[in-house]
Amino acid sequence: MNYILISPYYPANFQPFAHRLKEAGVNVLGIGEEPYNQLGSELQNSLTEYYRVNNLEDVDEVKRAVAFLFYKHGPIDRIESNNEHWLELDAQLREQFNVYGNKSDDLKKVKYKSEMKKLFKKAGVPVVEGRVVKTKEELSKAIDELGLPVIAKPDNGVGSAATFKLDSEEAVHLFEEEWGEAQVYFLEPFVEGGVLCTFDGLVDQKGNIVFQTSFTYNVPTLELVNGQLDMAYVIQKEIDPKLETYGKAIVKAFGMKERFFHIEFFQLENGDYVALEYNNRLAGGYTVDMYNFAYSIDLFEQYASLVAGEEFKESDAENKFCVGVTQRDAYEYKHDTDAIYERFGDCVKFAQRIPEAFAKLQGNQFYAIVADSQEEVDDIIRFVHERKH
CATH class of the missing domain: 3.30.1490.20 (ATP-grasp fold, A domain)
Structure with a gap:
């Protein structure tokens, strides 16, 4: 099986897609902008071949790259980036080279807010x-x-x-x-008092949900950016049954296969939900890592298994909460990274700088911390966000 990964190097935390696909016996071919020596030995070893282009935005140049890899390695079975920015490019390439997966026409329902609303209604899910x-x-x-x-x-x-x-x-x-x-x-x-939350997961080659999860934001993203507020979002241990029912109905209505999905909702003050947006990909940033921490799973490996025609394997471990919590360089906080590790110990799964491109939205310093209870979640957020003044 020949699998072309678009932009295998960036974002860095998506590089395990290449590693796990290779481990699953897939022939992984990369197309990206970075020089080959920038990839590092681990990624180089996971790619059978890497074709560097000057600009991934140049569709004709990328098509020539795919044509070369097709000529050298034979028919291409998959073309994928799992990245919002390249979804349209992925679709155009699949269309040109007759590759399995979404083509340009299939994207209309996941690109346009107005089209999403129609499918939400068809699924019987409340909308604004x-x-x-x-x-x-x-x-x-x-x-x-x-x-x-x-x-x-x-x-x-x-x-x-x-x-x-x-x-x-x-x-x-x-x-x-x-x-x-x-x-x-x-x-x-505008939805007053709504809590922004999600229904996320992965569907197999038949469109069945094999993994599902949900997370909740402390503030809606628009307010987060405009107010340059401190961000926290929490992978939930369990999914509200009503949200799960709505989410499953939407996944069925959209009819995608062998893909991650990320559906945004507002939870209203009366406990009901309204669907906002369907994203035909993983949630961004370090969220996939947080899923893995919360559910003791390796979603990169499980995705590779699905692509290779194998079964999804669920984890036996008990679910945890995982808190993604950030600090902004513009503010002075009481507790630095050392203090956070000292307070929460092994529950801190990682501390990472956020790439500059996402810093305005999310903040500059990111922590992923697991917890067993809502009380622990609240304590983590309070401690990390506490400021000096």
Whole structure:
């Protein structure tokens, strides 16, 4: 089996995809921008061949790379990055070379917020009603219908990028000036008091969920960025049955196969949920590592098993909470890394700097710490976030 990994080097914590695929007997071929000697010996040893391109954004250059690897190694069975940024590139390459998996047309339902809403409704899952707006006239009409405050985000966009909270006439005018009708936006009412949470997992080649989990944020991502707040999110030991029911219905409606999924919800004050967004990939950052810590599992290995046609193997260990908690360089905290290790000992699974590209959203220093109870979770967050002043 020939498997092309797009960008095998970055992000660094995704490099185990290459290692585990090779261990599963897969012929792993890499295409990326980094020079070969930058990959390091472990990644070099996991790749049968590495083709360096000048720019992964140059689709024609990447297609030439795939064509070369096809010519040299035979038909390609998989092309994958597991990375939000390259999902469209992956799909275009699969289409060009007739490779298993999502093609460009299949991505429409996971790229556009408006299309996601249709499938959420089809799955019988509550949503917040939204409006697509292309002009200032449509924006004005949508605000009249929905009322303020609303959240405005690109209909085809990633995460909280270019997202605005419109809570006054002044905010609307500022948005209009910045927007300039340059792209299609999606408007939906702002959910007061909602807790941002997820239903995440992995589906096999038949579309069956073989792994599922959920995590909860301390604050919604838009507020996190705008306020430069301290971030914490927690992998849950158990999934709320109502959230699980909604999540499974959505996974069935989207009909994906041999993929990770990351579905975002707001939990309302009445305990119900509204579906926000379906992401056809792993949650970003160090979240996959946190899943592994919480459930004593190696999801890189389990994914490789599925690709190779083997069964998913569940862990026998008892689930734990895993807290992802960050500190920002702009603030002075009472407790540094040494103090955190001293307080929580072996429960600290790692401490890492966050890449600059994600620092504005998440913070600069990241800790993954496991816990057995909600009380321990609260104590971890309080201790790490406690400031000097």
